[in-house]
Amino acid sequence: MxxxxxxxxxxxxxxxxxxGESHGRMGQACRAVGGPPSLVxxxxxxxxxxxxxxxxxxxxxGCDASYVTSLADDLEQQELACRRPHPTDRRIKTLVLTEKxxxxxxxxxxxxxxxxxxxxxxxxxxLATLRDLLxxxxxxxxxxxxxxxFLHLGR
Amino acid sequence: MxxxxxxxxxxxxxxxxxxGESHGRMGQACRAVGGPPSLVxxxxxxxxxxxxxxxxxxxxxGCDASYVTSLADDLEQQELACRRPHPTDRRIKTLVLTEKxxxxxxxxxxxxxxxxxxxxxxxxxxLATLRDLLxxxxxxxxxxxxxxxFLHLGR
DNA sequence: TATTGTTATACTCTATAACTATA
DNA sequence: TATAGTTATAGAGTATAACAATA
Numbered sequence: 001m002x003x004x005x006x007x008x009x010x011x012x013x014x015x016x017x018x019x020g021e022s023h024g025r026m027g028q029a030c031r032a033v034g035g036p037p038s039l040v041x042x043x044x045x046x047x048x049x050x051x052x053x054x055x056x057x058x059x060x061x062g063c064d065a066s067y068v069t070s071l072a073d074d075l076e077q078q079e080l081a082c083r084r085p086h087p088t089d090r091r092i093k094t095l096v097l098t099e100k101x102x103x104x105x106x107x108x109x110x111x112x113x114x115x116x117x118x119x120x121x122x123x124x125x126x127l128a129t130l131r132d133l134l135x136x137x138x139x140x141x142x143x144x145x146x147x148x149x150f151l152h153l154g155r
Numbered sequence: 156m157x158x159x160x161x162x163x164x165x166x167x168x169x170x171x172x173x174x175g176e177s178h179g180r181m182g183q184a185c186r187a188v189g190g191p192p193s194l195v196x197x198x199x200x201x202x203x204x205x206x207x208x209x210x211x212x213x214x215x216x217g218c219d220a221s222y223v224t225s226l227a228d229d230l231e232q233q234e235l236a237c238r239r240p241h242p243t244d245r246r247i248k249t250l251v252l253t254e255k256x257x258x259x260x261x262x263x264x265x266x267x268x269x270x271x272x273x274x275x276x277x278x279x280x281x282l283a284t285l286r287d288l289l290x291x292x293x294x295x296x297x298x299x300x301x302x303x304x305f306l307h308l309g310r
Numbered sequence: 311t312a313t314t315g316t317t318a319t320a321c322t323c324t325a326t327a328a329c330t331a332t333a
Numbered sequence: 334t335a336t337a338g339t340t341a342t343a344g345a346g347t348a349t350a351a352c353a354a355t356a
Contacts, residue, residue, distance in 0.1 A: 005282035010270035012289040013168055020296045027217060038346075055314065062182060064348050069316055091314040091355045115165035119158075121295030122288060127160035130288045133281055134167040140276030141175045193323075210337060219325050224339055246332045246337040 021116040029108045035078070042071050043080065043097070043105040044112075051084055051094030080104055176271040184263045190233070197226050198235065198252070198260040199267075206239055206249030235259055 016022070029040050045060065046052055058068045072095055075081040080101035086092035097105060122130065171177070184195045200215065201207055213223045227250055230236035235256035241247035252260060277285065 003279060003282060005279065005286045006270040006274040006277075007268060009282060009286040009289050010274065011268050012286070012293050013172070014267065016289070016293050016296060017169070017172055020293070021300060024217065036345080053314085062179065065315065066317080066349080067347055070347085072315095086314095089314085089356075093315065112169065113162060113166050115161040116292075116296055118292050118296035118299055119161040119165065121291050122161075124158060124160065126288055126291075127158060127164060129284065130292075131160045131164040131167070133277060133285045133288075134164050134171070136276050136281075137271075137273050137285075138167050138171050138175065141171060141271055141273035144273055145176055191323080208337085220338065221326080221340080222324055225324085227338095241337095244333075244337085248338065 016116070016118075021118060022112075025112055029111045032107050032111060033104045035074075038071060039074060039080075040108055042075060043101065043108055046075075046081055046095055046097045046101065046105070048097040048099070048102045051086075051096045053086065053092050053094050055092070057095070075101070171271070171273075176273060177267075180267055184266045187262050187266060188259045190229070193226060194229060194235075195263055197230060198256065198263055201230075201236055201250055201252045201256065201260070203252040203254070203257045206241075206251045208241065208247050208249050210247070212250070230256070 026037055026040065030037055033040060033043070041061070042057070045057060054068045054072060055065065057071075058065045061068075072081070072083060072093075075095065076083065079098055081095045081097050083093045084096055086094055119127065181192055181195065185192055188195060188198070196216070197212070200212060209223045209227060210220065212226075213220045216223075227236070227238060227248075230250065231238065234253055236250045236252050238248045239251055241249055274282065
């Protein structure tokens with residue numbers, strides 16, 4: 001995939017995220033919840049409703065399982081999340097956000113998901129177009145990754 | 156800035172970058188150049204032609220000056236960049252990429268700037284539209300930040 | 311036998327404080 | 334006096350290896 005337009009679009013997206021106004025957002029989020037970036041990232045992948053097996057988190061972040069253990073310790077100590085046993089497989093422990101954790105996560109999302117002021121350079125019509133085009137790409141991405149996962153299931 | 160469309164567009168952009176196919180790209184880039192993420196990020200903000208004062212890098216990354224020193228040591232030791240004195244202010248040391256460093260940087264960019272396959276879900280026409288809309292936002296972002304900097308010049 | 315999570319340990323990354331040189 | 338960079342040191346972040354429990 002590398003038409004000229006796609007490359008420039010992709011590159012501009014990355015520039016907006018890494019150099020743009022949103023640059024310091026992760027830092028803001030950290031100060032808001034009073035924890036390091038690792039803790040903020042953890043909040044983003046947890047939920048009060050869907051228990052998340054610790055192993056899944058290690059896989060997603062490409063980190064060691066022992067590190068997820070220490071993250072989970074931190075989260076529990078600050079009462080942001082708690083370990084819960086898996087209903088059928090007793091080896092597995094899952095993490096779920098507490099009420100306090102869900103509130104912290106909402107704070108973080110409010111900071112990270114607020115569009116940079118520069119978006120007001122587009123008309124409402126253009127914004128809708130942009131949203132739809134991006135959604136199309138993101139949906140395709142999800143489909144492609146799902147089928148890739150499927151192909152490697154036996155691994 | 157928070158119309159519904161802007162929020163969703165922004166959120167989708169972030170999802171693509173953080174959860175999408177491009178998820179492991181930084182890791183790939185690290186393996187390609189044989190260094191940690193910090194070194195790869197350093198390469199991205201250096202150039203063979205424009206000498207970059209070390210202080211600027213610390214400011215941009217929001218890190219301590221001493222850490223830039225150790226980064227510069229690593230870069231020089233691997234012959235990816237070298238320190239050069241500032242032409243007029245002898246306190247300042249700048250960093251410039253060596254030939255080897257420029258090659259490494261190109262490798263990194265080839266990996267990071269390659270659009271995810273999902274972009275092929277859009278027609279050439281749609282890609283051009285997407286590119287233009289994003290460029291408009293990115294340009295506005297740059298203008299806004301430039302004037303913000305201007306207002307705080309006296310700080 | 312393979313997988314999940316924990317513990318103890320070691321290594322890497324990054325910041326703090328004290329210092330030198332220049333402006 | 335204030336700023337740029339360095340050094341030595343300490344602390345946070347993350348991985349490795351050996352282990353217990355469950356599948």
